[in-house]
Amino acid sequence: MDNQARAYLPRIAGLALAGASLLGVASAQAKEITIWCWDPNFNVAIMKEAGARYTKTHPDVTFNIVDFAKLDVEQKLQTGLSSGTADALPDIVLIEDYGAQKYLQSFPGAFAPLSGTVDYSGFAPYKVELMTLEGQVYGMPFDSGVTGLYYRKDYLEAAGFKPEDMQDLTWDRFIEIGKQVEEKTGKKMMGLDPNDAGLVRIIMQSAGQWYFDKEGKPNIAGNAALKAALETIGKIMQANIYKPANGWSDWVGTFTSGDVATVVTGVWITGTVKAQPDQSGNWGVAPIPSLSIEGATHASNLGGSSWYVLESSEEKAEAIDFLNEIYGKDIDFYQTILQERGAVGSLLAARGGAAYEAADPFFGGEKVWQNFSDWLAKVPSVNYGIFTNEADLAVTAQLPAVTQGTPVDEVLQAIEAEVSAQIQ
Amino acid sequence: MVRARRGIGRYYDVNGWLFVAPALGLIALFMVYPIAWSLWMSFQSGRGMTLKFAGFANIVRLWNDPVFIKALTNTVTYFVVQVPIMILLALILASLLNNPRLVGRGLFRTAIFLPCVSSLVAYSVLFKGMFATDGIVNSTLQAIGLVASPIPWLTHPFWAKVLVILAITWRWTGYNMIFYLAALQNIDKSIYEVARIDGVPAWARFTHLTIPLLKPVILFTTVISTIGTLQLFDEVYNLTEGKGGPSNATLTLSLYIYNLTFRFMPNLGYAATVSYVIVVLVALLAFVQFFAARERDR
Numbered sequence: 001m002d003n004q005a006r007a008y009l010p011r012i013a014g015l016a017l018a019g020a021s022l023l024g025v026a027s028a029q030a031k032e033i034t035i036w037c038w039d040p041n042f043n044v045a046i047m048k049e050a051g052a053r054y055t056k057t058h059p060d061v062t063f064n065i066v067d068f069a070k071l072d073v074e075q076k077l078q079t080g081l082s083s084g085t086a087d088a089l090p091d092i093v094l095i096e097d098y099g100a101q102k103y104l105q106s107f108p109g110a111f112a113p114l115s116g117t118v119d120y121s122g123f124a125p126y127k128v129e130l131m132t133l134e135g136q137v138y139g140m141p142f143d144s145g146v147t148g149l150y151y152r153k154d155y156l157e158a159a160g161f162k163p164e165d166m167q168d169l170t171w172d173r174f175i176e177i178g179k180q181v182e183e184k185t186g187k188k189m190m191g192l193d194p195n196d197a198g199l200v201r202i203i204m205q206s207a208g209q210w211y212f213d214k215e216g217k218p219n220i221a222g223n224a225a226l227k228a229a230l231e232t233i234g235k236i237m238q239a240n241i242y243k244p245a246n247g248w249s250d251w252v253g254t255f256t257s258g259d260v261a262t263v264v265t266g267v268w269i270t271g272t273v274k275a276q277p278d279q280s281g282n283w284g285v286a287p288i289p290s291l292s293i294e295g296a297t298h299a300s301n302l303g304g305s306s307w308y309v310l311e312s313s314e315e316k317a318e319a320i321d322f323l324n325e326i327y328g329k330d331i332d333f334y335q336t337i338l339q340e341r342g343a344v345g346s347l348l349a350a351r352g353g354a355a356y357e358a359a360d361p362f363f364g365g366e367k368v369w370q371n372f373s374d375w376l377a378k379v380p381s382v383n384y385g386i387f388t389n390e391a392d393l394a395v396t397a398q399l400p401a402v403t404q405g406t407p408v409d410e411v412l413q414a415i416e417a418e419v420s421a422q423i424q
Numbered sequence: 425m426v427r428a429r430r431g432i433g434r435y436y437d438v439n440g441w442l443f444v445a446p447a448l449g450l451i452a453l454f455m456v457y458p459i460a461w462s463l464w465m466s467f468q469s470g471r472g473m474t475l476k477f478a479g480f481a482n483i484v485r486l487w488n489d490p491v492f493i494k495a496l497t498n499t500v501t502y503f504v505v506q507v508p509i510m511i512l513l514a515l516i517l518a519s520l521l522n523n524p525r526l527v528g529r530g531l532f533r534t535a536i537f538l539p540c541v542s543s544l545v546a547y548s549v550l551f552k553g554m555f556a557t558d559g560i561v562n563s564t565l566q567a568i569g570l571v572a573s574p575i576p577w578l579t580h581p582f583w584a585k586v587l588v589i590l591a592i593t594w595r596w597t598g599y600n601m602i603f604y605l606a607a608l609q610n611i612d613k614s615i616y617e618v619a620r621i622d623g624v625p626a627w628a629r630f631t632h633l634t635i636p637l638l639k640p641v642i643l644f645t646t647v648i649s650t651i652g653t654l655q656l657f658d659e660v661y662n663l664t665e666g667k668g669g670p671s672n673a674t675l676t677l678s679l680y681i682y683n684l685t686f687r688f689m690p691n692l693g694y695a696a697t698v699s700y701v702i703v704v705l706v707a708l709l710a711f712v713q714f715f716a717a718r719e720r721d722r
Contacts, residue, residue: 075686106472195669246578247665397672421489
């Protein structure tokens with residue numbers, strides 16, 4: 001080392017030290033909250049809005065919202081939790097209501113209890129109940145999945161139907177209309193993914209039943225609503241009024257591309273439907289068709305999810321405070337996400353806001369939120385239990401048999417056998 | 425000068441052990457320990473992190489589990505149908521491309537080998553797109569009038585299986601072909617010359633000379649392909665969004681293990697038991713194949 005270099009050495013060392021301490025200070029101040037969720041038009045967009053609101057009052061907190069497919073969020077979460085190391089996990093994660101109890105029960109201590117911080121009395125009770133385990137409440141209740149029948153007014157008009165004809169249908173009538181729509185317009189009535197039992201769940205819950213009874217025991221072979229739901233899907237498939245889809249994005253493509261006339265699903269799809277501005281004014285919303293069995297209603301639920309904070313999170317305190325400030329109290333926030341994204345939150349106080357009264361030009365000036373709010377009150381409550389994933393897969397495994405005309409009672413036996421073997 | 429010690433003395437050489445100790449330590453940590461632990465886990469049952477010793481309950485559960493039976497049947501179907509097709513195809517391609525008079529055979533060899541260096545995920549996603557209801561395959565088939573309505577590649581149980589077989593054949597045929605090509609270069613050309621002079625037709629040369637001479641390589645590729653098919657996961661996962669659908673028609677044992685661990689109510693113990701089913705199957709099949717193809721002494 002020559003003399004000149006020797007002279008510079010302390011300075012370089014000093015610079016490096018200063019740099020390091022600066023970095024140290026910066027990382028001590030800025031808190032970054034990492035959030036995993038799915039659906040860019042809904043959860044991701046809503047979380048960005050929530051984050052922006054919180055950053056206004058807490059400039060030191062930033063948000064890193066990671067957008068995965070729903071299946072990937074669930075599997076990454078379960079992989080991380082099973083491995084027992086929390087390094088790869090986010091601070092906040094979105095969990096669909098069907099899976100909440102599964103995570104809470106099989107990974108004790110993995111999630112931070114929020115009871116004590118959050119005032120749960122302001123939320124829809126069914127939502128709080130499904131995140132309660134042994135007296136502790138985990139998670140921040142988020143959206144409801146109240147269902148509706150979205151339909152293309154232009155296609156139905158071309159087939160000779162007015163919006164009044166779409167109100168309070170039965171599924172048989174729905175299929176009749178579907179046949180005529182295809183005859184007149186060449187469009188299929190709906191998109192259907194035979195690997196997804198979502199429609200079965202919608203129809204089953206609309207008649208007040210689930211795969212499990214109130215005690216969590218399988219309720220399949222003798223489940224009249226499930227039987228009627230499978231029969232309905234069989235009729236839809238035999239009438240061939242559907243466009244087959246493989247996977248979620250394919251299914252979304254069936255209606256964003258204008259290939260189908262209706263969508264029967266949860267209210268959270270509104271953001272995706274409205275993401276096609278050129279279709280503005282062409283859509284209407286009606287209650288979903290009903291079954292012709294006892295207890296049948298025109299209201300049901302699909303999905304719906306809530307935010308959970310990981311116990312291992314380094315930013316746990318900030319994450320909880322953030323959820324509580326925005327999702328727990330900010331009424332104005334709920335008005336915005338309702339109008340922009342169609343998010344029907346479960347904070348009851350938000351229901352009184354002006355947004356629920358507003359008419360939506362995208363839906364031809366209908367007061368759709370008022371309708372969804374009314375239907376939400378009529379959704380039959382059921383016990384999702386902890387094995388919905390398993391039951392769902394057993395149902396999709398048997399859907400082709402239903403299409404091929406196997407007696408539904410036999411199919412139900414097969415589903416029950418599979419579910420019983422899976423839930424141990 | 426140190427003379428190499430012989431026999432038992434070499435076994436007790438401390439220096440030798442010191443040299444292999446780091447490798448042994450790593451093998452113990454990353455192979456022996458997980459294997460032993462997973463074997464222990466296969467005797468436990470429970471939800472998520474709450475495992476309890478359950479004796480042979482998991483093995484009993486295998487017999488009563490329709491999904492496991494389905495996954496096992498699918499997996500066996502895959503290799504019973506796919507491995508022979510692929511091996512024969514690879515053999516035929518290899519003998520065609522071994523012809524020195526063929527123009528551009530380097531190009532053909534590369535083209536057929538290329539699929540197996542492509543990413544598993546990328547090619548599955550590509551296949552998914554190509555074989556979609558209104559994808560390029562269906563529109564081509566319809567345009568040339570082979571089929572009247574689109575084939576439901578991904579939504580019908582039978583066609584989904586066909587698609588998975590197509591996909592893995594596309595990817596792995598070239599890989600096996602390379603083994604055969606290498607082996608073919610080692611066969612003495614004079615054997616073929618004699619056969620040709622004796623008037624043995626091309627097909628007979630293939631069945632009576634090429635195949636018997638390649639027997640050890642065929643055995644090797646069959647064993648490797650069988651093991652590969654038993655562990656089939658990526659293609660099915662990516663083609664069916666992780667569901668093994670429609671109707672569990674494409675579900676494989678590996679995908680079922682994945683579902684049991686990461687998708688359903690996590691049951692790590694039962695998942696470990698199913699993993700050991702694959703271990704036993706691989707061992708059995710490898711043994712059977714070696715036995716069937718062994719050189720008989722006169």
